[in-house]
Amino acid sequence: MDDTFVGMKSLVFKSFVGKKCVIEPGVILMGVKVPDGRYVPAGSVIREQSKADQLPPITEDYPLKDMNKGVLHVNKSLAKGYLSAKK
DSSP states (O other): TTTTTEOOTOEESOEEEOOTTTOOOOOOEEOOEOOTTBEOOOOEEESSHHHHTTBBBBBBTOTTTHHHHHHHHHHHHHHHHHHHHTH
């Protein structure tokens, strides 16, 4: 999952999530492939490939498009702080 964000309380079961995707919180994916560059709205249940194929593309105005970068930055900062506090 390159540059892909999977939100909390999401279930990805027997599915594939493409590159640069956002899986918003509370999503259930079962047996589908999410194409590159798409987002799955919060609370969606996707069980048919036809629905996965119709997921909206991530555009420049999509507010969560850089969510993965933000989460990664915060996690690295937390780890760095934790490690420096142990010394």
